[in-house]
């Protein structure tokens with residue numbers, strides 16, 4: 001059996017060169033890996049590090065060192081430009097996304113205020129996932145502006161965005177299938193180097209998700225769909241995001257689990273985390289949302305409070321079964 005090794009990718013910047021280095025989680029560089037570096041370690045330790053949290057399949061690869069020519073240059077000195085009011089945690093303006101000649105997102109505007117739960121509802125193919133992934137820099141934007149807490153992040157690469165305080169739980173959950181529940185949670189603590197606080201955070205996750213506590217040593221790939229959703233949310237919370245973005249957390253779950261997941265989202269929000277939700281389940285999501293937007297064919301066609309939209313005739317007909 002292949003030996004399992006938890007690794008994270010560290011982005012190492014040496015002048016203009018960027019290198020990804022896989023190192024064991026929560027440890028300092030081991031001797032062998034130091035030899036691979038042609039830069040003194042003290043220089044390296046002074047630069048920020050990342051784990052490619054949004055692309056876990058890359059992060060879990062066992063490659064010792066990956067040269068990445070494509071990683072865009074990031075200037076740490078760039079002063080953030082304040083472009084939104086204080087209470088808007090996320091502001092999206094004129095966002096356009098194309099897949100080749102197909103216009104998937106046709107210039108949408110929406111915002112999320114601090115403390116809110118905001119939902120984008122829409123049918124299959126409306127552009128919900130595309131919107132979310134382009135916000136976090138996983139899909140290129142053709143036009144438009146995105147600001148997080150007043151900072152323009154339109155051109156910020158995804159590995160930097162994860163460090164700003166917004167975390168995405170992607171569609172299909174994307175947990176590390178081969179690792180245990182506990183190891184998956186550890187991966188969510190990528191930016192925390194304090195062992196005691198990581199331990200406390202994991203205990204907190206176990207309190208919120210008792211199912212995960214019971215299964216801490218279980219291989220994540222053998223968890224049920226609902227448990228995997230809880231693990232994905234737990235892992236995201238390990239990074240203490242101020243904005244949590246969830247792409248169809250209710251997908252594929254039994255009605256009972258759907259209710260549980262929405263209760264948990266409400267609870268996370270009560271704890272002070274702002275939530276942007278993307279959902280096909282309009283009924284449940286509107287019921288917990290402060291505000292919502294209806295996305296159809298890449299355009300926002302309606303917006304209002306959760307209550308207003310759940311009472312709207314158009315929403316009732318198209319999304320709530322009459």
Ligand SMILES: Nc1ncnc2c1ncn2[C@@H]1O[C@H](COP(=O)(O)OP(=O)(O)OP(=O)(O)O)[C@@H](O)[C@H]1O
Nearest residue numbers: 099102104122123124125126127128129130131280
């Ligand atoms: N990589 C791609 N290449 C070409 N077209 C794409 C690609 N990804 C998505 N699309 C198209 O863009 C549109 C929006 O897709 P998206 O995945 O954002 O929809 P969605 O609202 O998340 O749907 P679902 O509820 O089914 O997840 C769809 O028509 C889809 O076929």
Ligand SMILES: [Mg+2]
Nearest residue numbers: 128129130171
């Ligand atoms: Mg989707």
